[in-house]
Structures are given as C-alpha cells and as structure tokens.
Amino acid sequence: MERxxxxxxxAGVAAAGASAPALSQGAAARTLRVIPQANLTxxxxxxxxxVVTRNNAFMIYDQICATDAAGNxxxxxxxxxxxxxxxxxxxxxxxxxxMFHDGERVAAxxxxxxxxxxxxxxxxxxxxxxxxxxVEAVDDTRFRFRLHRPTPLxxxxxxxxxxxxxxxxxxxxxxxAFTQIRDTIGSGPFRFLADxxxxxxxxxxxxxxxxxxxDEAPDGLAxxxxxxIDKVEWTIITDPATSANALAQGEQxxxxxxxxxxxxxxxxxxxxxxxxxxxxxxxxxxxxNTLQPPFNNPAIRRAVAMAVDQxxxxxxxxxxxxxxxxxxxxxxxxxxxxxxxxxxDALKVRNIERAKAxxxxxxxxxxxxxxxxxxxxxxxxxxxLMTADIIRRLGMNLELISADWGTLVQRRTSKEPVERGGWSxxxxxSSGQSLALPVFHLFLRANGxxxxxxxxxxxxxxxxxxxxVAKGGDPAESRRIGQALNRVAMREMYYVPLGYYWxxxxxxxxxxxxxxxxxxxxxxxxxx
Amino acid sequence: MFAYVVRRxxxxxxxxxxxxxxxxxxxxIAPGDxxxxxxxxxxxxxxxxxIRASLGLDRPYLVRFGAWVFDILRGDLGVSIFTNLPVxxxxxxxxxxxxxxxxxxxxxxxxxxxxxxxxAAARVxxxxxKLVMGFAVLGFSVPVxxxxxxxxxxxALELEWxxxxxxxxxxxxxxxxxxxxxxxxIALGSVYIALIARITRAxxxxxxxxxxxxxxxxxxxxxxxxxxxxxxxxxxxxIVTVIGIGIALLIGGAVxxxxxxxxxxxxxxTVDAILRRDYPVIQGVVLLFSFTYVLVNLIIDILYxxxxxxxxx
Numbered sequence: 001m002e003r004x005x006x007x008x009x010x011a012g013v014a015a016a017g018a019s020a021p022a023l024s025q026g027a028a029a030r031t032l033r034v035i036p037q038a039n040l041t042x043x044x045x046x047x048x049x050x051v052v053t054r055n056n057a058f059m060i061y062d063q064i065c066a067t068d069a070a071g072n073x074x075x076x077x078x079x080x081x082x083x084x085x086x087x088x089x090x091x092x093x094x095x096x097x098x099m100f101h102d103g104e105r106v107a108a109x110x111x112x113x114x115x116x117x118x119x120x121x122x123x124x125x126x127x128x129x130x131x132x133x134x135v136e137a138v139d140d141t142r143f144r145f146r147l148h149r150p151t152p153l154x155x156x157x158x159x160x161x162x163x164x165x166x167x168x169x170x171x172x173x174x175x176x177a178f179t180q181i182r183d184t185i186g187s188g189p190f191r192f193l194a195d196x197x198x199x200x201x202x203x204x205x206x207x208x209x210x211x212x213x214x215d216e217a218p219d220g221l222a223x224x225x226x227x228x229i230d231k232v233e234w235t236i237i238t239d240p241a242t243s244a245n246a247l248a249q250g251e252q253x254x255x256x257x258x259x260x261x262x263x264x265x266x267x268x269x270x271x272x273x274x275x276x277x278x279x280x281x282x283x284x285x286x287x288x289n290t291l292q293p294p295f296n297n298p299a300i301r302r303a304v305a306m307a308v309d310q311x312x313x314x315x316x317x318x319x320x321x322x323x324x325x326x327x328x329x330x331x332x333x334x335x336x337x338x339x340x341x342x343x344x345d346a347l348k349v350r351n352i353e354r355a356k357a358x359x360x361x362x363x364x365x366x367x368x369x370x371x372x373x374x375x376x377x378x379x380x381x382x383x384x385l386m387t388a389d390i391i392r393r394l395g396m397n398l399e400l401i402s403a404d405w406g407t408l409v410q411r412r413t414s415k416e417p418v419e420r421g422g423w424s425x426x427x428x429x430s431s432g433q434s435l436a437l438p439v440f441h442l443f444l445r446a447n448g449x450x451x452x453x454x455x456x457x458x459x460x461x462x463x464x465x466x467x468x469v470a471k472g473g474d475p476a477e478s479r480r481i482g483q484a485l486n487r488v489a490m491r492e493m494y495y496v497p498l499g500y501y502w503x504x505x506x507x508x509x510x511x512x513x514x515x516x517x518x519x520x521x522x523x524x525x526x527x528x
Numbered sequence: 529m530f531a532y533v534v535r536r537x538x539x540x541x542x543x544x545x546x547x548x549x550x551x552x553x554x555x556x557i558a559p560g561d562x563x564x565x566x567x568x569x570x571x572x573x574x575x576x577x578x579i580r581a582s583l584g585l586d587r588p589y590l591v592r593f594g595a596w597v598f599d600i601l602r603g604d605l606g607v608s609i610f611t612n613l614p615v616x617x618x619x620x621x622x623x624x625x626x627x628x629x630x631x632x633x634x635x636x637x638x639x640x641x642x643x644x645x646x647x648a649a650a651r652v653x654x655x656x657x658k659l660v661m662g663f664a665v666l667g668f669s670v671p672v673x674x675x676x677x678x679x680x681x682x683x684a685l686e687l688e689w690x691x692x693x694x695x696x697x698x699x700x701x702x703x704x705x706x707x708x709x710x711x712x713x714i715a716l717g718s719v720y721i722a723l724i725a726r727i728t729r730a731x732x733x734x735x736x737x738x739x740x741x742x743x744x745x746x747x748x749x750x751x752x753x754x755x756x757x758x759x760x761x762x763x764x765x766x767i768v769t770v771i772g773i774g775i776a777l778l779i780g781g782a783v784x785x786x787x788x789x790x791x792x793x794x795x796x797x798t799v800d801a802i803l804r805r806d807y808p809v810i811q812g813v814v815l816l817f818s819f820t821y822v823l824v825n826l827i828i829d830i831l832y833x834x835x836x837x838x839x840x841x
Binding site: 039041042047048049050121176178179180182198199200201202235236237238239241242245246248249251376403404405406407409410411413449450 | 559560561562564565566567568571572573575576578579582608610611612613618621622677680681684685688691692693694695787788789790792796797800802803804805806
C-alpha cells in the first residue's frame with residue numbers, strides 16, 4: 001500500500017464520519033483559521049513571484065485597479081482615470097480616505113514609487129515599458145502616465161492578477177526591486193502581525209479598522225474589499241491527511257488547496273463545503289529542450305505530441321471526475337477571447353501507433369531522453385510520469401530522473417547535452433490567467449536564449465507577439481493574431497499543452513461570504 | 529574528572545569545525561539554486577543572476593566559507609535567504625516544540641521501556657517475555673508516520689480526546705502543552721521504546737547470570753530488590769549508551785512526527801530549508817544538531833562513572 005493511499009483512507013474515514021465539535025467561543029469565533037497552499041517564507045510580492053506571497057500581499061496591500069470575475073479591469077484605489085484625446089496621457093485619481101496601516105495618508109507619490117519598483121520586475125510592463133515616457137505625481141491625489149505612443153494595454157497591465165501592482169509607502173517602494181523588503185506596511189484590508197510570524201508555522205493578519213472599502217459588492221478582485229473577520233491566521237500544515245483531519249475536527253476553518261485524492265472524503269463530511277473559488281484552472285505544460293537531440297527536431301516533438309491524450313494526464317492529477325478538469329488543445333486559456341485550436345491537429349491524434357510511425361518518419365535515432373520528475377510536487381510529478389510512460393511506449397530511450405523541485409529548477413537551466421547534466425523534457429503548471437494573452441504567455445515565447453527553459457527560437461512567433469502588442473486593443477485583430485500564434489506554436493510544438501484541472505478549496509460550513517476570484521483572498525469572508 | 533570534562537568540551541571545537549566544513553562543502557556542491565526558486569518561472573536569466581548576486585551566491589567558495597566562519601565566530605548564524613529573518617531567531621522560534629517533544633518522548637520511553645525490559649528478562653521464555661519482544665519487533669517494524677496516523681485516528685478523530693495537530697507553548701499552561709504532545713510522543717517513542725526494551729532485556733539477562741545475583745538470591749533478597757537494586761544498576765551502562773545513541777534516532781524521527789502532527793519544530797524547519805535550498809538555515813540547524821549530539825555523548829560518558837565506579841577518566 002502506498003503512503004498516499006493509506007493517508008487517503010485514514011483521513012477519509014475520519015472526515016466522513018467525524019461529528020462537528022462545538023465551535024469554541026471568543027477568539028476562535030472571530031478568527032478565520034486557514035491552511036494555506038504553501039509556507040509563507042517571503043513577504044515581498046515584487047521580490048518573489050510565489051503565489052503564497054501574492055495572496056499575503058492581497059491582504060496587506062491595495063491595488064490601483066483590479067480584475068473582476070469577468071476579467072475586466074475596474075478601479076480599486078483609483079476613483080477613476082482619464083485618457084487624453086491623443087491617448088498619450090493617462091491620469092489616475094485616488095479615491096478619498098485611503099490610509100496606510102501606520103496612519104499615513106496614501107498619496108500619489110506612493111503609487112508612483114510602487115509602480116516604478118513593480119515595473120522593473122513585471123514581464124508585462126517590461127514589454128510596454130518602451131512606450132512609457134514617465135510616471136509622475138500630479139498632486140497628492142493624482143498621478144499620470146505619459147506615453148510615447150498610445151498603449152491601450154496599460155490598464156490591463158496595471159490591473160493584472162498574475163504579477164499585481166501593489167501600493168506601498170514611497171519610503172518602502174524605493175527599495176531596489178531585487179532586494180527583499182522587510183517592512184509590511186500597506187493600505188489593504190488587513191494588517192500583517194509581524195510579531196506573530198513564525199515562517200513554517202504561523203502567519204497572522206488583523207482587520208485594518210481604517211480601511212475604507214469601495215461601496216460595491218465584491219466582484220472577483222474588484223469591488224468592496226470588506227474585512228468581515230477580526231483576524232486571519234494561517235497555520236502551515238504540510239501533511240494533507242493531517243490537514244483533512246484538522247478541517248474535519250473543526251481545528252481549522254479553511255483549506256486552500258486540498259489534495260485531489262481527499263476531495264471525495266471531504267465532500268462526504270456534512271460540516272465541510274468543497275467548492276471552486278479560483279476563477280480559472282491550472283494548466284499543465286510539457287516542455288521540450290529544443291537545443292539538444294532528439295527534440296531539436298520539430299517533427300520528433302510533433303510525433304510525441306500525437307501520443308498525448310490530455311485526459312490521461314488530467315485523470316492522473318485530478319482524479320476520474322471529469323468535472324474536475326478539462327481538455328484544452330490550444331496554447332491560450334480556454335474560454336478566453338484568444339482561445340482557439342487553429343493547427344492543433346497533432347494533439348487530436350491521441351494514438352501511440354500513429355505517433356510511432358511519425359517518430360520513425362522523423363528520423364529518431366535512439367537518442368537518450370531525460371525526463372526530470374519532481375517527487376515533492378505531486379501534480380507536476382504525475383504529469384512527468386505520464387510523459388515518461390508515453391516516451392517508453394513509443395520505444396524511445398528514456399531515462400527518468402526523480403529529483404526534488406529545488407534540483408529541477410537548477411537543472412532546467414542547463415543547456416548541455418543530457419550526458420553532461422542536461423535534460424530533454426520538463427513539466428510545470430501555470431494559472432490560466434498567465435496563458436490568456438501573448439504578452440505574458442511565458443511558454444509561447446520563442447526568442448531563443450531569452451525564452452523560457454527549452455529556448456525555442458521561432459522569429460515568426462516573436463513577430464506575431466510584437467504585432468499583438470501593437471494591435472491587441474482591437475478584438476478582431478487580437479483574435480486573428482491569436483489564431484496565427486496557435487498555428488505556429490503547434491507546428492513548432494516546443495511545448496505540449498496538457499489541459500487544465502480545477503483546484504477547489506474546502507471550508508467549514510459556518511464560514512460565510514466565500515466568493516470566486518482570480519486569487520485566494522479573505523475579505524468579505526466571515527464566520528457565523 | 530573536571531580536567532576530563534574540560535578536555536572533552538575543547539575536543540568539540542575541532543569536531544564542530546569539521547562538521548562546519550563538511551556541511552558547507554556539501555551544500556556548495558549539491559544541486560539546487562535558491563535564486564531560481566525565488567525568481568519564479570516568469571523571471572529572465574538576468575533576473576535570476578541579479579538575485580543570486582544580491583544574495584552573495586555568486587561569490588567564490590572560499591570567500592563565502594570565510595565570511596560564514598567569520599560570522600559564526602561572532603555568534604552570528606546569518607540571515608535566511610527567503611524570510612530575511614536571522615537564523616538564530618528562526619531556530620529559537622522552533623527550539624521549544626522540538627525540545628518539548630524530545631523530552632516528553634525520552635521520559636515516556638525510558639519509563640516504559642526499562643521496566644518492560646527488566647520484566648521480560650525476569651520472566652524470560654514466558655508469555656510476558658514474548659509479549660514484550662513482540663511489541664519490540666512491532667515498534668521497530670511499523671514506521672513512525674503509520675503509528676502517528678493510527679493514534680490520531682483513534683484518539684483525536686474517533687474518541688476526540690486529544691487534538692489532531694498543532695503545538696501549544698508551555699507558557700500557556702502544562703495541560704494544554706501536554707495535550708498536544710501526548711500522541712506525537714507516543715508515535716515517536718514507539719521505536720525508541722522497542723530499542724531500549726530489547727537492550728535492557730539483553731543486558732539484564734547477562735547480569736542475572738552473574739555470581740553476585742546468585743549470592744543475593746541465596747541470602748534471601750526479594751525479586752524486586754534483586755532486579756532493580758542489584759541487577760539494573762550493573763546493566764545500566766549499555767542501556768544508557770543506547771539511550772544516548774537513540775537521541776540521533778529521535779532527531780530523525782522528529783522530522784516525520786512534526787510533519788504528521790504539524791508541530792512547528794526544528795525537524796520541519798530543516799526539511800523546509802533543504803527543499804528550498806535556504807543555505808544559512810540548513811547550516812545553522814545542522815551545526816546545532818551536531819553540537820547537541822556531541823554534548824549528549826559527553827553527558828553519557830560522565831553518567832558511566834555514576835553507574836560503574838570502576839570507570840575513571
């Protein structure tokens with residue numbers, strides 16, 4: 001019996017049968033006790049892109065504008081913005097009553113400093129950066145972007161969720177973007193309790209009594225960010241079975257990322273709610289190293305893709321329930337404006353024998369294929385093992401290396417042949433938001449040495465991407481370019497899209513106000 | 529004796545130096561890059577390089593080792609790459625849960641295992657002996673995490689006597705503190721109890737064959753007096769030795785136990801740091817563990833003289 005199976009059984013029986021203990025009075029009733037998806041090790045959302053750090057930042061900081069549930073960018077700290085007639089000046093006005101946790105008023109200069117620090121790291125703003133002549137404060141409540149050329153995507157960058165622009169006091173935001181900040185003063189709906197922070201054990205936030213939310217219902221990350229609980233307390237529990245048991249027993253109120261294996265058991269517990277909170281799924285990616293044989297040959301890459309059936313991968317990660325995942329046989333996030341399957345024929349073959357024939361025709365010569373599977377990352381490990389199985393069934397010369405994530409992220413930087421520490425295929429996952437547009441679609445980029453690991457060099461893709469940045473404001477043009485990008489990416493097949501799975505959350509039934517959003521946030525949530 | 533203790537304490541210095549060199553070198557050659565973990569998928573190679581430079585990870589081996597040793601000599605274990613907090617503070621935050629778990633486990637294990645071993649030796653070949661040895665085999669064979677989950681299932685989920693997870697500091701009161709430690713201590717102690725019980729039995733069996741035991745019996749001494757006054761003290765040297773060696777077992781087992789019961793101790797700190805390649809934290813914790821182990825061995829050597837007056841240093 002595998003350890004994971006044993007845990008599932010033990011936790012499941014318990015979760016199904018456990019009766020609800022009476023909710024303790026006092027502090028526990030005013031505290032939302034959360035098991036987060038990972039340990040909060042860094043507090044600086046500019047310094048690191050860790051999702052757990054971003055979730056912490058949504059509590060501490062506020063945004064100038066934010067994305068609603070439909071994906072539209074709405075004002076948040078901003079009362080609104082005006083675009084000049086020549087579209088070269090965007091002026092933002094802050095709404096009144098915004099205060100930092102230390103009692104200082106939020107001023108336009110704080111927004112300017114925060115934007116300057118953030119745009120040094122955000123890939124989206126780096127693309128738009130050459131259009132920006134200056135970001136400057138007009139007065140205490142207004143700041144503006146002066147542009148060299150019209151940039152309709154600016155508001156999308158400023159309100160994005162994958163690398164959000166959070167506003168910090170100017171004195172903190174002046175810190176170099178590559179140096180981690182220590183100060184956690186923000187103007188968001190919760191205050192970070194630095195004295196209670198014990199990385200690996202606990203992190204806590206108290207309600208920010210000074211916070212003035214927008215007078216609107218929450219809508220994704222837009223709308224009123226009303227803190228409805230006195231305290232949010234994250235307890236780091238690394239073991240999924242222990243997390244399930246703690247939730248079933250009422251020792252914890254909310255589990256952000258329950259293990260898929262445990263979802264059926266949690267659903268059987270009448271005191272626990274299991275629901276999807278994130279608005280988009282998590283997408284799997286199999287990435288080829290295009291610099292080294294055999295995958296420096298696009299025909300061999302396409303042959304492997306012909307053997308891929310996304311459903312097998314998704315079942316391996318998220319279980320047999322088809323409601324928990326979905327196939328998506330294109331490079332853009334499904335159900336978004338650019339989603340299309342132009343030229344995705346190879347992904348629709350799903351046949352080992354035909355893939356074998358294509359492999360032979362492509363001239364595969366028995367070169368070694370090295371796949372690195374991260375054993376400490378269950379979802380990515382499952383994707384890696386599925387690809388390894390396909391490679392084996394195709395009769396390729398496979399070496400499967402089991403490592404930890406820390407080792408993988410270093411080894412994937414190697415451009416050497418596999419015999420000298422290189423690699424052939426790696427896997428990763430990404431939020432749907434990150435794959436929705438060409439401008440921040442990491443895996444689509446094909447600018448050689450500057451591309452993501454695997455280093456594809458396809459000038460046609462880069463040209464189309466640049467064209468989208470210029471014309472992406474026009475929906476029809478945007479779609480046309482999106483189809484062309486999908487066609488070229490599928491022809492070159494430097495990565496194989498593996499579909500998406502949903503990651504639900506689980507919470508005690510007395511938790512109120514949970515709503516769907518592009519990120520896990522805790523405003524509007526209370527306890528009855 | 530005093531001179532011996534001073535000599536042994538001084539001898540720990542080169543031992544710790546070797547450990548420091550070994551740990552630092554091992555981490556230097558081990559695969560993994562904290563800068564890549566911090567930077568995330570979106571980062572360009574230039575970004576990763578800049579983070580590496582800002583953390584000082586691009587400096588040559590000798591420069592980094594020299595700076596680290598210099599800091600340690602000043603009592604500074606450095607700053608965590610990820611949390612930006614001093615390593616000494618992070619260790620301090622985690623010390624109490626691990627110490628509590630180990631002390632409770634040690635007390636529980638010794639107070640159960642030694643009487644078990646003595647009784648098994650006194651009743652050698654009987655059902656009681658077989659029961660004790662059967663338990664010992666079970667204790668060795670069943671992994672700590674299995675024992676942990678079973679205990680949590682029975683006592684926390686079914687009976688609801690004890691909490692599933694967590695740790696309450698001693699300053700919040702003895703009973704809340706103890707409530708969180710009972711199950712982890714039993715889980716962690718199961719192997720330890722098995723080990724000590726077996727060694728106690730074996731050692732006692734040997735001592736019980738000695739002439740002076742026969743003499744004591746002939747003089748009419750009672751069984752309890754023979755076992756606990758005459759035999760146990762003479763059997764104590766190997767038992768104390770195995771208790772000391774078992775401290776290493778406890779440190780290893782604590783990593784798993786702390787994960788199963790979500791105890792924020794040094795074991796979890798170590799594993800988290802290793803997975804992220806948080807070098808200063810790994811180095812600090814390993815140094816601490818090594819120092820503890822050296823210290824425990826010294827204490828055991830001193831204890832020998834109490835149990836066996838023939839041993840002199």
